[in-house]
Amino acid sequence: MxxxxxxxxxxxxxxxxxxxxxxxxxxxxxxxxxxxxxxxxxxxxxxxxxxxxxxxxxxxxxxxxxxxxxxxxxxxxxxxxxxxxxxxxxxxxxxxxxxxxxxIPQAKILVERYFGNKTEEEVEAMRSTLRGTRTLDMVGLVLSLLAVIISLLIFSYFRSLRCHRTRIHRNLFVSIGIQVILRLAYYIDQQVARTSGGEIAGSAVRSSGIIFHAPIVCEIHLALLEYSHTVMFMWMFIEGFYLHNVIAVSVFSGKPNYKLYYAVAWGVPLPFVAAWVYAMSTSYNQSCWELYYYDLNIWILEAPRIAVLAINLFFYCNIIRILISKLRSSYSNEEQQVRKAMKAAIILLPLLGMTNFLVMMEPPTSTEGFGAWSYISHFLVSFQGFFISVAYCFLNGEVRLTLSKRWERHCQHLPAHASSKRRLSRSLSIFTSFTEVSHGSSQQNKSRTPSTGNGVPLLRDLATISESHTRI
Missing domain, CATH: 4.10.1240.10 (GPCR, family 2, extracellular hormone receptor domain)
Known part of the structure; x- marks a missing residue:
């Protein structure tokens, strides 16, 4: 030896x-x-x-x-x-x-399942898929992080956008942002290990002095990652709960109980994560809990997440059912009804976490099946924050109207500030007239802003079906 x-x-x-x-x-x-x-x-x-x-x-x-x-x-x-x-x-x-x-035992199972009985060409194809999905992950996570940060700034800055619905959105964006940052830190940490400590066979050596190879720090990082992941699922549950109750149960259409929401979303995951950390610390012997997702202890976390997705699936189906019934009673033709229903169905998928079902499935063992599963699941999960931000912030009718008014107001001020002294009087009169128009339209728009306590926001969050300026 x-x-x-x-x-x-x-x-x-x-x-x-x-x-x-x-x-x-x-x-x-x-x-x-x-x-x-x-x-x-x-x-x-x-x-x-x-x-x-x-x-x-x-x-x-x-x-x-x-x-x-x-x-x-x-x-x-x-x-x-x-x-x-x-x-x-x-x-x-x-x-x-x-x-x-x-x-290690978990790695041996994976090797036998996905690399056993394959030709060298098939093995290389599997490796190429893994490299490709890592790149896809990085791109998706970076775009998601940028999107949720911009969305949080927009929802927090404009007072007109601070309502019950966007308050729930903001908390979901925060949980997504935390998770994305932790995942990016994990990937960047591995890359730093390769460049600073060296690599063997494409993997960083264990003695490179980074987070991944500092067991206590690494395990704390993974615990926070799984906690933020579970919190994100809980806020998706609250999104579904709130939207479903506003649409289907009018008795819950009043002001939401945010203390209960915060306790459920930020508090309920704590005992599950604590139980998982204890189980891993006492029964899992691998450094930094390597390949922990293939250990039975993961079901301490996965079981409540699957339960959340199952409940949200019920909310999803019932919301679409109610929406279709409302569309059928409208004066729109069948083609418009189908198009609007499809928009609502698609836009609700990432918000309620339906895209996570695929990643929880066992990957196919065939080269082609594994490749398709990897790219689709990684795309849906890594771009999840980006999709939610685009659908519920950037393409939202109220957000676009608010930003448009702010831009118009900014443009109206430019002539007054850029005018010369020779044309000061004329510029001031123009500025005054613009200001009056702006205030008048602002009051009118304010009067048209729907209340958040009734069922009106329902269709606005379902691709804003009744408005033409929201698109998917």
Missing amino acids: VEHDYKQLLDIKDEEQCISSLGDAVSPPDDGYVYCNATFDSVLCWAPTRAGEMASLNCPPIYSLDATKHATRRCGDNGMWDGRYPGDTSMGPQGWTNFDKCF
Whole structure:
């Protein structure tokens, strides 16, 4: 059994560097026995080994591998490195390294399920999918973060937009923003580890001194990530609860009980996350809880989330049913009814978390199925904050009207400030007339602003069906 320093592994990138690192050991002893030549398998550097014997090295200290275990390879009786089984020379002089004992139990299950019994081309396609979805994740998370920040600024700055409905939206945006920041920090942390501490086989080494490799800090980070994730689901539940009650149950159409909402959304996840952290700390032995999503303890968190989605699915179906019945009683033709119902159905999907159903499903094991599932699920989840912000802020009729009025007011002030002294009198008269028009229209628009305690906001949040300036 041969141990190695991870820094030595980082220095070896090819066969030539491997041979150089072995020094005098690169030449087999002259003892009359047949030896397999020194070789580099793209990760580990193997010294010459006597025919018929098994060589062993410590597993590389990277994610999902146990560095205390050993990788092995066998030198065949003919002095050639064996392939996957004794006597197999199909892999040429380089041979094959058995890393099976290196994988932690969860990683071994994944490898066998998704990489077992696949050709090299299929394995490379799976790896390409994983790299592509990571890039997609980063793009989606960055856009979602920017979108929710802008939405929060808009809803917080304009007094006319501060109502019951947008107050719930703001809390949902905050929970999404926190989760996105924590996920981005996790991804950036891994990238920093690769550039600063080095990487082996595309993974950062464990001794790179980053968050991911500081167990306590990493576990706190994951606990916060899962807490924010559950909080987001709870605010989606409250979105569905509020919207459904405004539409279907008039007795709840008064002022919402925000103390109850805050207690449910920010408080209910705490005991579930605390129970999960305790279970992981006492029963899960992997550093930084690697691949914890494939451990049974995850159901402590997933069960309430699935329950929330199931309830929201009921809200979703009932809301669409009521909407369709209202559309049928209107004077619009059938084509318009179908189009408006489809808009409402689509715009409600991300708000109520329906897009999360796909990511909770078991991924297909086939190369094509896994690729389709990965890209679709990662797209829906990473862009979720962006979709919600666009539908419920940027394309919302009230928001667009408020921003439009503010822009018009800004443009009306420009001539007065830019005018010369020679035309001051004329400019002031123009400015005065503009101001009067602005105040008059502002009062008129204010009188047209619907109350939030009745069922009027319903269709405005369902793609603003009765207004022409909201689009999907």
